[in-house]
Amino acid sequence: MSEEREIARRHLEARVTAAIEASLREPLERAAWNEIALAIHAFQLAHNAPYAAFARALGGGPPTDWRSIPAVPQSAFKRADLRTFSAAETQLTFYTSGTTGEGFGRHHFRSPDLYESSLRAAWRFAGLPVGRPHWILIPPASEALHSSLSHMMGALAPLASEQNWLAHRRDDALALDVTGLRDAAALAREPVILLGTALAFLALFEQLGERTMTLPAGSLAFETGGYKGSGREIAKDELYALFTRHFGLAPESVWNEYGMTELSTQAYANGLGGPHRPPPWLRALVIDPESGAEVAGGEVGLVRLFDLANVGSALAVQTQDLAVRRDGGTFELIGRDPRALPRGCSRAADELLQIRP
Amino acid sequence: MTTAERAAALALAAREFAPWLGEITAERLLELVHLELGSAGVLDGFVPRGAHRSRAFPRSPLVHIMSGNTPHAALQSILRGLLLGGRQRVKLPAAGLPELAAFVGAMPTILRESVEIRPDLPDAWMAEAGAVVVFGGDETIASIHRMLRPDQVFVPHGHRVSLGVIFAEVAASLEAAAREASLFDQHGCLSPHGFYVAGDARAYAAGLAAAMAAFQVHTPRRALVAGEAAGIRRVRDDVAFRAALGEDIALWVSDGGSSTVWTVIFDGVDSAFTASCLDRVVYVKPLPASLATALASVSAHLGAVGYWPPTPQAAERLVREGLRASRLCPLGTMQNPPLTWHQDGQPVLAPLVRWIDVE
Numbered sequence: 001m002s003e004e005r006e007i008a009r010r011h012l013e014a015r016v017t018a019a020i021e022a023s024l025r026e027p028l029e030r031a032a033w034n035e036i037a038l039a040i041h042a043f044q045l046a047h048n049a050p051y052a053a054f055a056r057a058l059g060g061g062p063p064t065d066w067r068s069i070p071a072v073p074q075s076a077f078k079r080a081d082l083r084t085f086s087a088a089e090t091q092l093t094f095y096t097s098g099t100t101g102e103g104f105g106r107h108h109f110r111s112p113d114l115y116e117s118s119l120r121a122a123w124r125f126a127g128l129p130v131g132r133p134h135w136i137l138i139p140p141a142s143e144a145l146h147s148s149l150s151h152m153m154g155a156l157a158p159l160a161s162e163q164n165w166l167a168h169r170r171d172d173a174l175a176l177d178v179t180g181l182r183d184a185a186a187l188a189r190e191p192v193i194l195l196g197t198a199l200a201f202l203a204l205f206e207q208l209g210e211r212t213m214t215l216p217a218g219s220l221a222f223e224t225g226g227y228k229g230s231g232r233e234i235a236k237d238e239l240y241a242l243f244t245r246h247f248g249l250a251p252e253s254v255w256n257e258y259g260m261t262e263l264s265t266q267a268y269a270n271g272l273g274g275p276h277r278p279p280p281w282l283r284a285l286v287i288d289p290e291s292g293a294e295v296a297g298g299e300v301g302l303v304r305l306f307d308l309a310n311v312g313s314a315l316a317v318q319t320q321d322l323a324v325r326r327d328g329g330t331f332e333l334i335g336r337d338p339r340a341l342p343r344g345c346s347r348a349a350d351e352l353l354q355i356r357p
Numbered sequence: 358m359t360t361a362e363r364a365a366a367l368a369l370a371a372r373e374f375a376p377w378l379g380e381i382t383a384e385r386l387l388e389l390v391h392l393e394l395g396s397a398g399v400l401d402g403f404v405p406r407g408a409h410r411s412r413a414f415p416r417s418p419l420v421h422i423m424s425g426n427t428p429h430a431a432l433q434s435i436l437r438g439l440l441l442g443g444r445q446r447v448k449l450p451a452a453g454l455p456e457l458a459a460f461v462g463a464m465p466t467i468l469r470e471s472v473e474i475r476p477d478l479p480d481a482w483m484a485e486a487g488a489v490v491v492f493g494g495d496e497t498i499a500s501i502h503r504m505l506r507p508d509q510v511f512v513p514h515g516h517r518v519s520l521g522v523i524f525a526e527v528a529a530s531l532e533a534a535a536r537e538a539s540l541f542d543q544h545g546c547l548s549p550h551g552f553y554v555a556g557d558a559r560a561y562a563a564g565l566a567a568a569m570a571a572f573q574v575h576t577p578r579r580a581l582v583a584g585e586a587a588g589i590r591r592v593r594d595d596v597a598f599r600a601a602l603g604e605d606i607a608l609w610v611s612d613g614g615s616s617t618v619w620t621v622i623f624d625g626v627d628s629a630f631t632a633s634c635l636d637r638v639v640y641v642k643p644l645p646a647s648l649a650t651a652l653a654s655v656s657a658h659l660g661a662v663g664y665w666p667p668t669p670q671a672a673e674r675l676v677r678e679g680l681r682a683s684r685l686c687p688l689g690t691m692q693n694p695p696l697t698w699h700q701d702g703q704p705v706l707a708p709l710v711r712w713i714d715v716e
Contacts (some may be wrong), residue, residue, distance in 0.1 A: 050602055053601045058597070067470050072596055072598060073591065075591070076595075079599055080598075288583075289587040289589070290583075290616060291616065302583075302590065303581060318594055322583055
């Protein structure tokens with residue numbers, strides 16, 4: 001049984017990997033997408049017991065369309081181990097950041113391969129540049145073993161000319177290497193990409209005070225994570241204005257990554273007001289929280305994501321994020337459900353963050 | 358105006374606001390003054406008190422800082438302030454409070470002109486205040502408190518949570534329980550978040566769901582914004598997932614899940630109090646061996662506890678539980694407190710006056 005399951009898993013992951021690679025060259029046909037999604041769903045019904053129990057409890061027949069695949073709530077990753085392999089086979093587990101009272105969510109992986117392929121492909125699909133230095137305001141995975149964001153930064157190494165880790169975990173706190181950043185900026189001659197959580201950037205700006213840095217022309221910033229109940233939230237346009245003030249980066253040079261521990265794929269938005277555009281192997285529905293039906297274009301609802309790269313866990317995840325449905329499968333985030341518990345990668349970093357003047 | 362004249366005018370104006378204030382009469386208002394201050398005439402002149410004579414004066418101006426839940430607190434607070442006389446200054450919540458302006462507008466000119474209503478809180482209001490009544494969360498209350506001098510009286514009303522306890526005759530309580538969990542969409546501090554039920558609590562939850570559906574037919578819940586409805590979806594999804602895993606928890610939802618107008622959750626896993634996300638989301642839990650233990654986490658924030666059956670024995674049983682709730686009342690009356698109740702366990706008029714004694 002285990003061997004059959006492993007063969008099936010590898011087969012599915014190979015299909016998804018091929019679809020990801022192909023979709024970078026040409027559009028992924030709707031029928032092909034649907035077929036892969038339904039195959040993954042069937043695999044997860046067969047080998048992911050908590051998910052199967054949930055889907056059975058919801059009732060309804062076998063889905064014929066990806067839209068009908070039951071989506072687990074994000075909290076399901078806290079309530080159960082959603083995996084299509086055994087605990088002994090688990091190679092990698094990411095934890096969600098601390099929440100109030102409900103414990104940590106866990107996203108298990110049989111292997112990091114598909115996850116890493118997906119995140120690098122999503123980077124390329126978004127049109128983010130390849131071969132530039134990455135200056136990273138997130139601790140490396142060696143200091144944050146179960147952080148999906150730290151792992152992600154490391155997995156982006158093949159797309160970077162070099163990686164400069166400018167945040168470290170010290171005594172259970174996160175310290176930003178502002179001096180290292182200033183030294184790097186003084187020496188930089190080619191465009192760089194500055195990567196960090198929104199909270200880390202906010203802390204950096206606070207530490208910089210009135211000081212500014214000039215980055216080489218063509219440099220970008222990559223921010224992720226939101227604020228999620230940290231109590232330190234500022235509006236996106238204000239944050240982006242700080243990028244301009246301190247680094248001389250126009251809003252169009254700042255990218256936002258929308259991802260979560262529970263997923264294997266990320267969606268990106270560029271500048272202010274631009275919607276998040278998922279890559280072809282990640283699809284989003286915006287669901288009316290009142291009726292449970294998909295909203296019309298321009299209306300607000302909850303984001304429900306279908307990630308083909310989540311072969312090992314749960315394909316469909318109902319998030320707590322509110323967004324406006326936009327054209328072409330894109331969506332514009334308007335923030336987390338205000339009643340949702342504070343959580344998120346950014347918060348994890350912030351919980352560690354020590355402001356050191 | 359004398360106290361009696363103010364009471365008469367207020368009772369007249371309050372007639373249209375019975376859903377929030379209950380039935381107000383001049384006699385009841387004067388009874389409240391008598392109970393709190395010792396004499397209904399003590400605001401109008403000196404009255405004998407022990408071996409001397411005393412007269413009460415309203416602490417004026419009285420500043421009311423309102424929260425945005427329901428009009429209850431605001432209307433009651435301004436009613437009490439005006440009953441005592443003196444100037445009233447009301448800081449509205451961000452969402453406004455049209456009922457308050459309507460209530461004040463229904464009063465005779467002399468009372469109406471003693472009330473100022475603003476959306477902001479001028480520094481001068483705080484500097485000149487004789488007393489400040491504030492409704493809100495711990496943070497708001499603490500920040501207002503920091504703005505006051507020691508000689509200014511501070512009357513805080515923090516957030517409260519309420520619940521119901523059904524000891525027996527469970528089926529007969531369903532209609533009252535559904536009404537309590539639906540009225541004002543649970544936004545009042547006296548609205549129950551859930552019920553502890555003796556016997557088969559799961560069956561009770563099913564019955565409550567039917568009663569909630571029936572209440573919705575004649576009294577629909579207000580429309581929610583996306584964030585509010587999303588909060589209900591989140592709770593429902595989580596419960597549904599836990600139920601699928603085999604936990605002793607169950608969910609009943611409105612319209613088969615195609616609306617969020619009511620939600621009943623049976624939770625046999627955790628007897629500790631669970632705060633509802635409101636808007637007719639109600640928890641049903643088996644009655645635990647110790648209510649005080651189950652409610653320990655909200656002990657300092659307990660408002661009303663509604664009991665059933667509506668008998669003195671049921672009330673006594675709750676008293677013996679040693680809960681820190683300030684109000685124990687029959688289920689069905691939770692959100693209609695008597696005029697003379699001790700809100701948050703405190704006198705409501707006494708802190709708002711100062712005294713002069715003549716010996």
